[in-house]
Amino acid sequence: MVMDTIGVGLISVGWMGRLHSRAYRALPDHFPELGVQPRLVVAADPVPEAREQATERLGYERAVADWHEVLADPEVDVVSICSPNFLHREMAIAAAQAGKPFWIEKPMGRYASDSRDIHDAVQQAGVITSVGFNYRHAPAVERARDLIRSGRLGRITNVRGSLLADYSSDPAAPLTWRFERERAGSGVLGDLLSHGLDLAQYLVGRIASVTALAQTVITERPLPGAGIVDRSAAATGDTKPVENEDYAALLFRFDDGAVGTMDSSRVVHGPHAEYTIEVYGTAGSIRWDFQRMNELQVCLDGQEAAGYTTVYVAPGDGEFARFQPGAGTAMGYDDLKTIEAAQFLASVRSGRQLAPSVADGLAAASIVEAAEASLADGAWHEVARVDGPLTFDAPTPVI
Ligand SMILES: NC(=O)c1ccc[n+]([C@@H]2O[C@H](COP(=O)([O-])OP(=O)(O)OC[C@H]3O[C@@H](n4cnc5c(N)ncnc54)[C@H](O)[C@@H]3O)[C@@H](O)[C@H]2O)c1
The missing domain is CATH 3.40.50.720 (NAD(P)-binding Rossmann-like Domain)
Incomplete structure (x- = not known):
């Protein structure tokens, strides 16, 4: 070829x-x-x-x-x-x-x-x-989306998301750009909840309004020394205030009446990268955890007595078959980025926006914006509407 x-x-x-x-x-x-x-x-x-x-x-x-x-x-x-x-x-x-x-x-x-x-x-x-x-590209997330969109879960009633990480749980870890408002913007709202909110919109639909609370748990960190300033940078003796939130929790309503909750921390002890989303409907539910990326917990109508069944992703789920031959052999995090690269370059070649677009990026940022307004006044806030091309609303991309 x-x-x-x-x-x-x-x-x-x-x-x-x-x-x-x-x-x-x-x-x-x-x-x-x-x-x-x-x-x-x-x-x-x-x-x-x-x-x-x-x-x-x-x-x-x-x-x-x-x-x-x-x-x-x-x-x-x-x-x-x-x-x-x-x-x-x-x-x-x-x-x-x-x-x-x-x-x-x-x-x-x-x-x-x-x-x-x-x-x-x-x-x-x-x-x-x-x-x-x-995280959209995980085959288990694609399977969940298929189940939701085909109506197998019935009418979606509520969503529960949680993004718990320990990447900043060490108070001695240096103050990199992630902790400064001028260079990062928000803390976990932008860094982790933008992922979770995009997933919620990709699976269920547009989030219309939100209310939030937040806190900064580790309020000061040591300044990093010279060189490559990333998470592993060595710290100096001086400290500086952390300017954005380590923890945030949201309540939200979808356009179609479903409701949701989502929280996130970057300073917990225990979970490393426990990014979960649960979707509940009148006829079933699903639960996904990034730390067990190749598994989907599923409970469908008629199976309530057994509770969740663990389904391993298999050829036919998203792009799994391009990476592994059969269920039980795991895909990895880097593979999700390979799928993203393919969606990007397939979009460039065809002129059709298959990959998550800047409209999707703005849609997630608009929810964070409404959450930050809520942090200031304690009220519910409408999310500013974004017009397309929103790929979270579109059919699942086929490359
Ligand atoms: N998709 C995900 O799950 C995910 C995960 C981690 C980070 N991110 C995002 O990726 C972005 C980068 O994060 P990271 O973890 O790779 O950061 P990082 O700190 O590891 O790397 C940032 C790089 O930017 C370079 N840089 C600084 N100033 C520059 C300039 N003027 N011109 C060019 N390069 C410059 C630095 O030298 C450094 O090499 C952020 O927006 C972050 O939120 C996304």
């Missing part, structure tokens, strides 16, 4: 930048019929060690310090934006204006205002986009 080469430019070589790169590399192996061979052209990061990783380990032809060079490069057809949140707005708007389709990490900007500006620039430029809502 003749493969079309697509030139990739990467902005920021942190955890997500490395993962996007692995996803592009894995794509031709898992999605051969797409006929696409990503070519890793250039990566940008101001940190010299990150640039060295890009060329030595990840396979980029070149690495540069200034991200503008990525957008100006005529050999770059698509761009991955994997920078800290405060840089998303400027980079994404510049990519749209340069006519480059882009795949951006969530949360899309710090605040809904950043997301709205990115969304508007994309509407004007008409470029294809993708947002890193990777």
